[in-house]
Amino acid sequence: KAGVTQTPRYLIKTRGQQVTLSCSPISGHRSVSWYQQTPGQGLQFLFEYFSETQRNKGNFPGRFSGRQFSNSRSEMNVSTLELGDSALYLCASSWGTVLPTSNEKLFFGSGTQLSVL
Amino acid sequence: TQLLEQSPQFLSIQEGENLTVYCNSSSVFSSLQWYRQEPGEGPVLLVTVVTGGEVKKLKRLTFQFGDARKDSSLHITAAQPGDTGLYLCAGAQIYDMRFGAGTRLTVKP
Numbered sequence: 001k002a003g004v005t006q007t008p009r010y011l012i013k014t015r016g017q018q019v020t021l022s023c024s025p026i027s028g029h030r031s032v033s034w035y036q037q038t039p040g041q042g043l044q045f046l047f048e049y050f051s052e053t054q055r056n057k058g059n060f061p062g063r064f065s066g067r068q069f070s071n072s073r074s075e076m077n078v079s080t081l082e083l084g085d086s087a088l089y090l091c092a093s094s095w096g097t098v099l100p101t102s103n104e105k106l107f108f109g110s111g112t113q114l115s116v117l
Numbered sequence: 118t119q120l121l122e123q124s125p126q127f128l129s130i131q132e133g134e135n136l137t138v139y140c141n142s143s144s145v146f147s148s149l150q151w152y153r154q155e156p157g158e159g160p161v162l163l164v165t166v167v168t169g170g171e172v173k174k175l176k177r178l179t180f181q182f183g184d185a186r187k188d189s190s191l192h193i194t195a196a197q198p199g200d201t202g203l204y205l206c207a208g209a210q211i212y213d214m215r216f217g218a219g220t221r222l223t224v225k226p
Contacts (some may be wrong), residue, residue, distance in 0.1 A: 004159070033214070043160070043205060045214035056212045065225050094223050103148050103167065108159025 025093030064088035123217035140206030
């Protein structure tokens with residue numbers, strides 16, 4: 001059974017540009033959630049999509065957005081990149097929604113390492 | 118300030134030693150999860166604890182959820198180099214998923 005696949009693995013952008021990251025969940029999983037991981041702030045929840053609808057959103061500015069397609073694949077977009085957006089972006093898939101109880105077993109991808117210069 | 122405070126932040130021990138890492142909060146969580154993350158990889162779920170006072174064992178790892186569901190601990194018996202990694206606790210707050218900053222464990226052979 002294939003795991004969660006994130007592409008690209010590494011990405012280098014400059015300030016002001018936008019970027020789109022992709023996440024393919026485990027087959028059959030309908031929930032995809034996104035996270036930002038930095039040395040300073042640790043792992044932070046960005047948002048969750050379930051059946052093509054955004055169900056929950058963390059405390060991030062509107063520059064961070066996402067969507068989910070009918071095959072459950074998800075994309076995350078960050079517009080007007082800032083230096084502070086440099087981070088490892090992780091996605092995770094699960095059968096059911098992550099929130100509100102976090103009882104679902106999350107399967108994480110290896111992440112996309114984004115560097116903003 | 119982290120909603121979930123993990124301690125210690127760093128831990129370096131010799132193979133065969135025992136250790137305990139802690140995850141504390143002033144908030145109540147409906148459940149807590151523990152993950153281990155290795156460099157260049159995403160976190161891997163170790164366990165989910167749901168009931169206050171619950172104890173779960175996974176081979177040499179013992180997880181406990183506090184009675185008030187505000188804190189949790191992870192105890193490793195006879196640590197091995199393969200246990201090296203970043204240990205993260207995580208909990209749901211209705212519409213937000215929160216993670217601790219992690220404990221970076223190094224087990225030396």
